[in-house]
Each structure stands twice: as C-alpha cells, then as structure tokens.
C-alpha cells in the first residue's frame with residue numbers, strides 16, 4: 001500500500017496533502033530561496049497521531065522533516081529537491097493545554113503561533129518574553145527547535161532559557177513526556193536541552209512547558225541617534241546599570257540600514273530631526289511601582305551631555321512605539337524587496353568587540369568588495385549582528401552566487417578572528433552546513449554524530465540538515 005494511504009488511515013484523508021497546489025506553500029522557504037518537492041504533507045491532530053506517523057515512517061524507512069511556521073531562515077524545514085521526504089506539519093497541534101498565573105507557567109502545543117501564546121499570557125496578566133519579527137507566523141515548536149532569540153534576549157534569555165519541559169516524539173515513534181513544570185530538577189541529564197536548537201534532527205517537539213513573567217505595567221521605548229557603534233556599546237553598559245537592569249531590548253540600526261528601511265517603506269519615517277551614523281532602539285519595562293519615565297529621561301539627558309546620544313525620541317503612544325519598532329522589523333522585508341537575492345549573516349562576537357568587528361568588516365568590504373554594500377543591524381545587547389550584504393544600487397550586472405560566497409568566507413573568517421559564532425540565532429540548516437562542518441572541532445562533531453546515531457539510527461529525520 002502506498003505510504004500516503006497508510007498516513008491517511010492515521011490522520012484522515014483531508015490531512016494528507018499530495019496535490020501540487022496544496023503542497024506549494026510547504027515546499028518553498030520564507031525567503032523564496034529554496035524550493036523542494038514533498039512526497040506528501042501530513043498534518044496530525046495530536047501527539048498520538050504524530051507518534052503513529054513516526055512509527056510508520058520508521059518501519060518504512062521514510063525520511064520526514066518537521067515543519068512549524070516555515071519562517072526559518074536557513075532552509076531547513078522545506079523538503080529536499082529529490083521529492084523523497086514527507087513534511088510533518090505541526091499546525092494542528094495548536095492548543096494551550098494550561099496556564100498557571102500564580103506559578104507563572106504555561107503548557108502549549110508545538111503548533112501554537114508565538115503571537116497567540118504571547119496574547120494568552122497577557123490576558124492572564126502574565127508575560128511571555130520571546131519576541132521576533134516573525135511572531136505572527138512562527139510556532140512554538142519551531143522556536144524551540146531553532147532556540148530562537150529575538151529582541152528580548154538580554155533580559156529574559158533565548159528560548160532555551162524559557163523552556164521548563166518538553167514533550168517529544170522520537171524518530172521511532174516513542175513518546176518522551178518531559179513536560180515538567182519544575183524550575184529546579186537535577187536528576188540526571190537534562191534531556192530537553194538536546195532537542196532545543198536541534199533543528200528537527202533529533203525528534204519532533206509536540207508540546208512545551210514555558211516560563212512566564214509578570215505582565216509589565218510600564219513600558220518605555222526610545223529611538224536614539226548616536227555618533228558611532230562604539231558609542232552604542234558604551235551607552236549599553238550604562239543603560240543596564242542606570243536603568244536598574246530593566247533593559248529589555250537594545251537594537252542597533254546603522255545608517256545604511258536606516259536608509260534602506262525608510263527608503264523602501266515610505267510609511268517608516270525617521271523619528272529624529274538630526275541624521276546620525278547609527279541608531280539605537282531601546283526598550284525598558286517594569287511590572288511594579290518604580291517610575292520608569294523620569295529615570296529614562298535623566299539617563300538620556302546625561303548621555304546627551306556626554307555626547308553619547310545626539311538626538312532622541314521617546315514613544316508617547318502605542319502607535320508611536322509600533323512605528324519605532326516597524327523601522328527595525330521592516331528591515332528584513334526591505335532587503336528582500338530591494339535585492340531578492342543577497343547575503344544574510346547572523347554572527348555573534350563577544351559584546352565588547354562588536355564595534356571593532358563592524359569596523360573591521362566595513363574596512364574589508366570597502367577594500368575587497370566595492371560592488372557590495374553592507375546592511376548592518378542587530379541585537380547589540382547580545383553581541384549579535386546581522387551583517388548582510390546587498391549589491392551596490394548602481395550595479396547593472398547581477399551579483400553571482402560565487403561573489404556572495406567569497407564575501408561570506410571573508411565575514412566568517414573575520415568572525416573566527418573575533419572568537420565569534422557564524423550563527424547566533426538562526427541555526428545551521430542547509431545554508432550554513434558546509435561552513436559549520438569546516439569550522440567545528442572533530443570532537444564536537446563526533447559527539448553530535450553519536451547523539452544523532454543514538455536517537456535516529458536510520459537517519460530519517462531531517463536528513464542533510466546541520467550534520
């Protein structure tokens with residue numbers, strides 16, 4: 001019997017997609033840079049159905065790739081071009097199983113959209129801090145599997161810091177129920193950590209128990225113009241101290257990135273009257289009685305007196321706050337609009353070296369890649385910068401893939417010289433696999449291969465990604 005029919009016996013005919021028009025949205029990645037062919041898309045309704053699908057695929061030697069919201073940026077979730085993989089979509093596992101507003105925990109299924117999880121937390125007077133541009137489409141299972149970061153890492157950490165427990169279906173169909181709510185548990189190895197950031201190569205995450213926090217009652221957002229990236233780093237250190245360690249987000253936007261976002265989207269306006277070399281979007285919040293506004297104002301006054309900040313605006317309404325954030329978040333889209341194909345990086349270096357890294361990369365670009373222009377922005381509070389590269393606007397010939405590869409090699413070599421990482425948050429997937437295999441010490445690779453062999457001895461889950 002064809003496997004599609006056996007899958008339909010598990011999940012129902014309506015949830016095994018095979019027609020070309022229904023497959024297409026699962027076959028191409030968010031960027032439109034990777035298109036594969038799926039043998040079928042299967043959409044189980046619950047953990048038991050996921051387990052039955054995986055058991056069947058294990059018995060039949062059938063490769064499977066899990067998919068969440070398909071917003072990942074390393075071409076990992078869409079199927080291979082050989083047309084031999086089944087896409088297992090988690091979209092129907094979208095229930096919030098429980099929320100405890102006293103213990104500050106929440107148990108959600110993997111297919112819950114991040115935005116709906118955040119909204120549910122707020123309704124219960126709680127706060128789930130993970131926030132990223134794709135929050136309206138990405139799913140909790142995808143966030144767990146990529147160990148997503150986003151704009152609030154410096155205060156609340158990455159997804160790894162927000163997960164208390166996981167429920168996982170293993171490649172052979174066994175269910176591991178590790179959905180604990182414990183904040184302290186030192187019994188043996190912490191197995192959930194294996195699956196966080198594993199990019200769907202070790203198991204299918206079907207549910208997660210998450211940490212919540214008190215809902216902020218005051219939120220202050222500032223958009224600041226600064227003379228340099230060095231000034232942004234100095235200001236960052238001061239902001240953490242002077243704002244009572246309440247800084248949630250601290251995002252850098254360089255001049256070129258600012259020009260791109262306001263040039264591409266006319267509704268995005270520069271909130272400041274004086275143009276600056278770089279900008280910082282800073283957000284701070286508190287859930288108690290501490291009065292944030294005067295603190296922030298006096299902090300900014302001092303920073304202006306010291307020449308660290310040239311100009312600034314504080315959000316006076318929710319609309320203005322959203323407008324500040326749109327400038328930052330529209331950057332991803334703006335790059336695809338201006339140059340549908342370009343080079344994206346997601347590197348991190350020790351925070352103190354970030355400004356030097358950007359300066360060194362800019363110097364290399366000017367010397368060796370005058371045909372390309374950097375678009376630089378990122379989560380400076382985490383030492384994570386998206387040093388992306390687009391063609392110069394005047395170019396008439398398209399930039400070749402080889403040229404982008406040369407530029408990427410230069411940036412990755414520089415990252416290594418600064419003791420950095422080639423992937424701060426997006427992961428390895430297919431796009432960075434070769435670079436990852438080249439730079440990772442053999443002892444680390446052999447440990448990772450050993451784990452993969454233990455959990456997925458037939459190599460059926462997400463083949464060709466990461467390892």
Ligand SMILES: Cc1cc2nc3c(=O)[nH]c(=O)nc-3n(C[C@H](O)[C@H](O)[C@H](O)COP(=O)(O)OP(=O)(O)OC[C@H]3O[C@@H](n4cnc5c(N)ncnc54)[C@H](O)[C@@H]3O)c2cc1C
Nearest residue numbers: 068069070071072076133139141142143148149150200205
């Ligand atoms: C506009 C935009 C902004 C972004 N900003 C950020 C950012 O600031 N920080 C950041 O970290 N990322 C960012 N991303 C990347 C992306 O949104 C995140 O990686 C997100 O966590 C992916 O979730 P997803 O549900 O879309 O996963 P998918 O893209 O569907 O999958 C990603 C990976 O996880 C695996 N996977 C998905 N679900 C499961 C599951 N249930 N079990 C096991 N494996 C699974 C897939 O096989 C794949 O390897 C951004 C993306 C976009 C488009």
